[in-house]
Amino acid sequence: MPDEPLESGWFYATVPRSGGLPAFLSFGRGSLEKTTQSRIGTLLRSAPVPPPVHALRGQTFNPSPEVYRFGAGTAIVVCQSPSSGSGPGPAYQEPALASDPTGLCVLAPGSYISNLEELAERYEDAPAPRGAPQDPRAAAAALILRLYARDPDPLLVLSELQGEYAFLLYDSERRTAFAARDASGALPLHYEIDADGGVSVASAPLPVPAEVGLTHWEVVPPGHFLAGRSPRLHQFALTQDQLAAREALEVSLEEECVSPRASRASLDWQSSQQLAF
Numbered sequence: 001m002p003d004e005p006l007e008s009g010w011f012y013a014t015v016p017r018s019g020g021l022p023a024f025l026s027f028g029r030g031s032l033e034k035t036t037q038s039r040i041g042t043l044l045r046s047a048p049v050p051p052p053v054h055a056l057r058g059q060t061f062n063p064s065p066e067v068y069r070f071g072a073g074t075a076i077v078v079c080q081s082p083s084s085g086s087g088p089g090p091a092y093q094e095p096a097l098a099s100d101p102t103g104l105c106v107l108a109p110g111s112y113i114s115n116l117e118e119l120a121e122r123y124e125d126a127p128a129p130r131g132a133p134q135d136p137r138a139a140a141a142a143l144i145l146r147l148y149a150r151d152p153d154p155l156l157v158l159s160e161l162q163g164e165y166a167f168l169l170y171d172s173e174r175r176t177a178f179a180a181r182d183a184s185g186a187l188p189l190h191y192e193i194d195a196d197g198g199v200s201v202a203s204a205p206l207p208v209p210a211e212v213g214l215t216h217w218e219v220v221p222p223g224h225f226l227a228g229r230s231p232r233l234h235q236f237a238l239t240q241d242q243l244a245a246r247e248a249l250e251v252s253l254e255e256e257c258v259s260p261r262a263s264r265a266s267l268d269w270q271s272s273q274q275l276a277f
Helices: 029-046 116-122 136-150 154-160 240-276
Strands: 010-015 054-056 059-061 066-071 074-079 096-100 103-107 166-171 176-181 190-193 199-202 224-227 232-235
Touching: 010 029, 010 166, 010 176, 029 074, 074 103, 074 166, 096 136, 103 136, 116 136, 136 154, 136 166, 154 176, 154 224, 176 199
Parallel strands: none
Antiparallel strands: 010 074, 010 199, 054 059, 066 074, 096 103, 103 166, 166 176, 176 224, 190 199, 224 232
């Protein structure tokens, strides 16, 4: 446990491998719950305590973590803080979250969906998940849930989103996690897959206990998502460096295509000069 309390404004999720099994097939449920409780307990003890409630721009915020439990050792912890935005307008809580019968979606602090209004109009026929509609961050989390409810294919969901974001979506029916980080890599996202195939996802490398020491966090690379009952990384978008490399390769290929023609023209000219003499 760290010597100083954690700052607020983070989320942590743990989804054991057996969380994808029906309850009557989940072995060692008590052990899973015990492990999860140990991890959550460490975070709760590290979370900020004072002040328990404070106000900002006329709104009240509680930095104490909220724990969402889904059984079989699956849990999500969200410790919110006021957004860093300035001005007379309302302050919002981050990480933002929304829930519906599909599950729960949490957006990392600083996330935004630039085509939020366009997508909201396009899919307004779907029932809106619970969340503060006046909060653009919560509305973005609700939108991601809505897209996922229409079609749970991660690639289809991500193909709709524009902006800078990192998020976690827990599918309560399939008991699986879906986490993604946009290609800009502006916002951090971390994960850990244990020996049993369980996955943990966090917005920061939190001090979570493991079998030996603390969780060894890996970084979700920009333009990648994590999904499935046997979670693994998939790339869905090129990063800025990859786009630059591709553009350089295309320019190089174009030059190679032009070069033979230019060389042939030069040889023809040289031949004509030689014949003239």
